[in-house]
Amino acid sequence: MSQDFNAELHARPSIYFAGPAFVEHLAFMSRGQNDPVIDRLKTDADALHIRTQVERHTEFVTITRVVQLDADAHEWPVSATSSLGTDGISEADLICRIGLLVNGAAPAELGPSLKQLGFQETAASSIGGGAAVVCSDFRVRPGEGSRIALFNNDLNAYRLGRMVRRILEIETYRSIALMGLPEARRLAPLLSEFDARLIELSDRNLTIPTSEHKPLLDEISALSARVISATAETRNRFGATAAYAQIVEERITELRETHVPGFQRFGVFVARRFKPAVRTCAATALRLDQLSRAATHLVDLLQTRIQMEIELQNTIQIQAMADRAATQVKIQRAVEGFSVIAISYYLLSLLKVVFETIDHAGYHISPLVMLVSIPIVIATVALTVLRVKHALEHG
Template identity: 65%
Template sequence: MTTTLDGELKVSASTNFNAELHARPSIYFSGPSLVEHVAFMPASTQTQGIVEIQQKNATSDDGIRVQIEHHTEFTTVTRVTPLKLPVQAWPQETRFHKDFGVTTTPSQLICRISVLVLDAPPEDLSPTLRQYGFGDTAASAIGGSAAQVCSDFLVGPGESSRILLFNAELNAYRLGRMVRRICEIETYRSMALLGLPEARRLAPVLKYFDEKLTDLTNRHLNTPADEHKRLLDEISTLSAHVISATAETRNRFGATAAYATIVEERIAELRESHVPGFQRFGVFVARRFKPAVRTCAATALRLEQLSHATMHLLDLLQTRIQLEIEYQNTVQIRAMAERAAVQLKIQRAVEGFSIIAISYYLLSLLKMTAETLDHAGVHLGPFTMLVSIPVVVAAVALTVFRVRHALR
């Protein structure tokens, strides 16, 4: 191991990644046994303090084995109790809450599964299933016909779903992994179905959102400019509600999709084959499980589409408002240009009048000067006044034009 900080961090990360490969070991066992599996979701993030068991993986003197696993959202407790033949009836199930200190308050019980593992299956399953109280049952040969699994998926008196597993050729390791897959199917199926109540809760809300969006879209086509602000406020409010609903359910629906994928993988790992006269175990699960998953996926997609639609409508209205503002600005600029042109014409007219007025005053001054000189004995002829008129007018006009050019 390197002594540098970077090297220590790299080794530590590698160790954690390698440990993750062994984070979910199965309980290996053989012979008739009762496997009890409980999954529950803590109400707080302090998952480690919910289960009060002295050891994570414990084996007692009578062969009972217990295993606890902490997952991202939930915790599972698995207990394997060896049984003595013959097993005439379903064994008495363990009181997890009392015997193991597992409290459902403030935690939420997700599922409880009891798997009764027996020897090779009988030739006729029906009498055995009736003996253990099973009703309409699904059954499959699993593991390449090395075992058979049966269940009616009903919750019994102990709040557990009962599964009957007949082991024909599985050794302890394969049997432990097979039981683990069966428990995981039920656990992840229950976790995935947590999104279904959210989907049902959102159904009327989404219907209202759709109707509101349709109404706002129709109003957007015919709303006059003086009511655009009110329409913009309503669309913004609808968009905020849709985004809020999406944020509240995004994690749950995302988890539903992830758990559903795990369920499908675990069913495929069973390597099922048909048992004459019975519906397959995986088919029974999938046919009743996939519609709920599709409902959650459809609800999530509907929320996403509503969010895009409201944002698109909001952009359209904002674009329309912006175009109207630009049009108003264009009209105002055009009016200002017209006023400037009129003012320019007036200014030019005034400049023309000013040339005439200044020239008139200058010529009047020259006339008074000529009359004064005439009284003084200096006589100026009429030709002098005629010449001075164009000269004065030209000088005044040139002066005015030069001043206007300088101002420009």
């Protein structure tokens, strides 16, 4: 595993070369390990004896070719651009195509040379502590892509290769980072719709009666699902945009730019037009996250409100049940009292019949016995009822 980690340090080698050259760079979305386009481009490079470097990144592939020139080119080498065709690569998969011309030392007046090369409104910077000058108008020409000119004042083959690599990476990562911008533009009207809908649902949550809570909860849940779906669809793209933008900024810093009189700096031109797009993507991602949180919070608030009302209803029902139970207890106690009286009455009536029968039989019983038996019978019945009740409660 340590070998794999160490190999990663050497996974992006530069193509080292010296002297005038034309470097063509192509970046397109990856279609798997067995891509016939890559095989074709490698085969063409071998047939033309052109140095070619293929790099597989996480989601895209880059191919870089170097064609050595016999002398400085005062016009754009159109014939050289045909060495790297885009046959088999759809417009949707193509990220960027760059032609980079490397000439000798920069002339005292850049304007005429850049005009001969077909540049318009050019940005230029002295890079590498004055060791080279990089120029570009950042215009994409049909069939050629964008053009960059590098005037080599004092770069050896190794430094030149690394500098060219940084410039190509700036353009490549800048282009692929901007793939998030169409998504941000597509989401802009949806986010406005989500905002308005969320405000409407929030206002309704404050005023609706209890009977309409369930439909409102369904509507809020549906909105939350749409926001979460949009977030999931664009999370990777916006995350990649942020990562690629950071790489672009790092590569611009590594150029160590200084100002060329009469021209806007290369890195400043990129940053002024690139950063607003990146910020738009970041703001869209943040807005999606905030909408998702707000919708979830509104769902929680409504669920809490519904739960509190349910608990209030349960409390009222429990109180009503407790009142009914208390009334039943009172009724039960009243019934128990009546039961003692009724049973005692029947027992005393039975004893009276017994005493009268005995008296008719000729055996006289004192009325005091009947009088004494009354409290005894009542006490006995009451004790019996209490024991039965106790047995039922603890049985």
